Amino acid sequence: MEEAIMLNSGEEGMYLPPGFRFYPTDEEVITYYLCEKVADPDFMADAIGEVDLNKCEPWDLPGKAKMGEKEWYFFCQKDRKYPTGFRTNRATASGYWKATGKDKEIHKGKGNLVGMKKTLVFYKGRAPNGEKTNWVMHEFRLEGSSITLKHHSQKSPQKKIGLFVRYSTKALDSGTAHIT
Amino acid sequence: MEEAIMLNSGEEGMYLPPGFRFYPTDEEVITYYLCEKVADPDFMADAIGEVDLNKCEPWDLPGKAKMGEKEWYFFCQKDRKYPTGFRTNRATASGYWKATGKDKEIHKGKGNLVGMKKTLVFYKGRAPNGEKTNWVMHEFRLEGSSITLKHHSQKSPQKKIGLFVRYSTKALDSGTAHIT
Numbered sequence: 001m002e003e004a005i006m007l008n009s010g011e012e013g014m015y016l017p018p019g020f021r022f023y024p025t026d027e028e029v030i031t032y033y034l035c036e037k038v039a040d041p042d043f044m045a046d047a048i049g050e051v052d053l054n055k056c057e058p059w060d061l062p063g064k065a066k067m068g069e070k071e072w073y074f075f076c077q078k079d080r081k082y083p084t085g086f087r088t089n090r091a092t093a094s095g096y097w098k099a100t101g102k103d104k105e106i107h108k109g110k111g112n113l114v115g116m117k118k119t120l121v122f123y124k125g126r127a128p129n130g131e132k133t134n135w136v137m138h139e140f141r142l143e144g145s146s147i148t149l150k151h152h153s154q155k156s157p158q159k160k161i162g163l164f165v166r167y168s169t170k171a172l173d174s175g176t177a178h179i180t
Numbered sequence: 181m182e183e184a185i186m187l188n189s190g191e192e193g194m195y196l197p198p199g200f201r202f203y204p205t206d207e208e209v210i211t212y213y214l215c216e217k218v219a220d221p222d223f224m225a226d227a228i229g230e231v232d233l234n235k236c237e238p239w240d241l242p243g244k245a246k247m248g249e250k251e252w253y254f255f256c257q258k259d260r261k262y263p264t265g266f267r268t269n270r271a272t273a274s275g276y277w278k279a280t281g282k283d284k285e286i287h288k289g290k291g292n293l294v295g296m297k298k299t300l301v302f303y304k305g306r307a308p309n310g311e312k313t314n315w316v317m318h319e320f321r322l323e324g325s326s327i328t329l330k331h332h333s334q335k336s337p338q339k340k341i342g343l344f345v346r347y348s349t350k351a352l353d354s355g356t357a358h359i360t
Binding site for chain 2 (some may be wrong): 022025028032045046047134
């Protein structure tokens, strides 16, 4: 990961030739990015911003991202009050994120669970009467062997970054499945 | 395009941080890569090899590619004998490529046709009794405004590179639709 940090250290963004994109597999999200960030809150990556889930409306996120045209990537803090589901903390000023479907297990190799992926949809208004939008969030968290390896080495537990999120709008999102 | 060429000039491949991939949109394939190659046969790109469609079996292509894990990219010569369809020239030693579905138009902006994309599937054996495989090829060619702009400037018409192809296996290919 040293190279990725170095590339990010300059003032300018990294140069990519046309057609090259940040398009990580679920396993790469966990093993190369979220594990590093959880172990070291100072870790930075070229493609990944940092954001407070509850203070941003989805349509403001592209402007806060470091990179991305149809998908945007962020680290964000894991809420500590409701460690298991914390649905009530997924609200923004104008709406809320609601989980859809079952969480998906992410493995490194065969049978080695390293993370989980949750898919959420943004609703405008207040539950249960919100209006569904096309904004989708994929939320990645460490699980299984990646937790035991990394969580205990965290330098500053006060700033507990525990999530990697990928935002997109549904209309543009049909292809994210191919690497999942 | 100069940067892409420069990056390719070294002995080693370009360095990409984890999660970064060559994942071009159809429009990028045409405007940034195929147009350049048609205009200048010496044009090279980091991610794109060169191959003779008829001399390679699909399973040999990953080994000939410059880059790619699930998809592989090549320039190849446009057959001159059968300029409209040249189905009979799509055979390899062990099988043949057969078009599936309708060609898709590729536009740059609204209504500006720049290319076409054909999807083909590989069959083992000889037509019409070949056995369908999971190998898929997306073949891109210039069309419309990109032809009038670039074709006439070609330096060496003998070596007429006119196609950009993306190979993949179907099982791994479900997501290529999201950029098409």
